[in-house]
Amino acid sequence: MTIFSLVASHQTVDLSTVAHLANGASSLDASELDVETRGLVVLSTCNRLEIYGETAQDSVATDQKAEQDVAEVATAIFEELSALSSLDYSTVESSFDVFFNDAVAHHLFTVASGLESAVVGEREITGQVRRAITAAQEEGKASGNLVRLFDNAANTARRVGQQTLLGARGRSVVSVALDLADDVAEKTWKDRSALVFGTGAYAGATVAALRDRGCQNITVYSFTGRAATFAHKRGVKAIDGASLPQALASADVIIGCSGSSDPLSADEIPAGKRVILDLALTRDFAPEVADLPDTELITLESVRLAAPEEMDSSVQLAHTIVDNAVEEFRIKQKARTVDAAIVALREHTMSILDSELEKVRGHFGCGGAADQVEFAMRRMVKSLLHTPTVRARSLAQEGRESEYIAGLEALYGIEVSQSQEKVVRDIPQADAS
Structure with a gap:
């Protein structure tokens, strides 16, 4: 699964086109698309239309596969928006910039902080970002990853408001x-x-x-x-x-x-x-x-046209705050992904162990000998899992978790599902060290 965003704003599209697209997006229904998504959030303001979503593939995708998945979903959304807005497909497609993975967080955090608004630093957009994710949650259209993305965007905007003079200027x-x-x-x-x-x-x-x-x-x-x-x-x-x-x-x-x-x-x-x-x-x-x-x-x-270009020290500081927040979010997301990979490897290994232990019990019964063999085998598996676990976390810190995931698939045929992250806390501490 991959987070993506489709962005049409005053910076690249005339406001009349944005308005037509926003009218169409108000009736956008994910269930009507030709492809499945895990969630869609529509952020519509006076000068921008942004659609955030998550692809439906359960396995963690490589960058190339993620780009392909997003392109497929974007095409389906553009086709639907074309029909809903009465704009031809080429106009709709050319109106949007497409982002996925880390670029989505950087864009949304920047927008939520008012740094891409017609009036730089305006605070109204932060509330609009919050209302967009709240509406999606109430309608059952927000996945967990999208909620985390928008929550972090709102927190970043709050930090910009607290740590710079932009929040005090009252510009909107x-x-x-x-x-x-x-x-x-x-x-x-x-x-x-x-x-x-x-x-x-x-x-x-x-x-x-x-x-x-x-x-x-x-x-x-x-x-x-x-x-x-x-x-x-x-x-x-x-x-x-x-x-x-x-x-x-x-x-x-x-x-x-x-x-x-x-x-x-x-x-x-x-x-x-x-x-x-x-x-x-x-x-x-x-x-x-x-x-x-x-x-x-x-x-x-x-x-x-009347809004001033406020590229001063406050704006520069705000961009630094956004960059730091994006890096923090990236690290958290990579950790979640690698946690899912660790769980997948553990589940694969433990299923083999359980199968072999069944054979041991069939041969030795339930006596002391069987208990000693089971103890030795579990200790061995724990030792075997230690190095791959440590290596997974190390690669994640280097931004190379996709290599680890690709290795699991190549060596063991393991497909890492993001849904497996929810049980990572069940891994014994010795395994996850």
């Missing part, structure tokens, strides 16, 4: 967007009225950011009818469809965070001077809204 997509609005909107935040579309985590972050800037007149609208509950929890006002035209007309700043499948057209926006922030991945406002007189439309692309 929302904060940069509000800065842009502040440059062109009339009045001050204390006197402005804001209308927020959406009730998700992104909308919640937006309401909090507005409050931090002193905005007191905040109204929330939801296309799905969840505004009342959302607004009550945050102490803001909710409106329904009947009140929406008046709310649009009176708002100084309108912020789209919902990603509605039916964006508002220019005809639905009342005349008047206002700023509209369209921060949803799938736009809440049609592009022609930008052509309205006295209306300033700020999109995610505007935010990306």
Whole structure:
């Protein structure tokens, strides 16, 4: 089995394509794929779509075999996304970068720490990473390896926030967007009225950011009818469809965070001077809204271009923290793999021993002679297992555990299953020294 990730982000793909892919991924069902997987986790944000998974093969794969397995699964996912997003296959395939094994951890840890965001160091992505794995767990789509991967990513992001100044800067997509609005909107935040579309985590972050800037007149609208509950929890006002035209007309700043499948057209926006922030991945406002007189439309692309390149000492330190965390995770994963190999060799050897002991008992019965032979044979097997066990751990530290696994298969016909790792703790200490 092999962990992999398929990544389409603002760094390599236009946001419109990312939005179409995200729409398709929202309906992605692993059971509908032509190949089997052990788990799939979808991480979808305002500027990226990432799909994490684990191939279904039970045996530990060599790098070449792992690459082949991932390519097969990626092709099946691209075909499904093509059908779900109404994009041709070549567009889908060219939109994604493919990672597997150690590269997956490095990418996710970097993303979770905000180092690949449109706003470097933003903290919103960490919560999105946590919610992605939580949702996958609740739906039964997260394998143990994927859970460990995401948990380590969240821990790495926490360390970056604690040990660098990035966490203290408060930079985020929302904060940069509000800065842009502040440059062109009339009045001050204390006197402005804001209308927020959406009730998700992104909308919640937006309401909090507005409050931090002193905005007191905040109204929330939801296309799905969840505004009342959302607004009550945050102490803001909710409106329904009947009140929406008046709310649009009176708002100084309108912020789209919902990603509605039916964006508002220019005809639905009342005349008047206002700023509209369209921060949803799938736009809440049609592009022609930008052509309205006295209306300033700020999109995610505007935010990306306005976000500063913060390649300072804090960013460099953050990258070092990520690199160290990736190495720690790699060592842990290699140890788990080699533990599975140790268990596989032990199970193979002990099965032969048990077979031979049956013959001994058949010949000597259950007397003292049989006990002495069994004691000697078990002691001999323990001694024989000692060196291969020590050698396995040594090779794992050198990153050569695949050689050990290949040797077991070549010499003994043993296929190492990752599921065997769960019983490694049962190996006697003398064997595992």
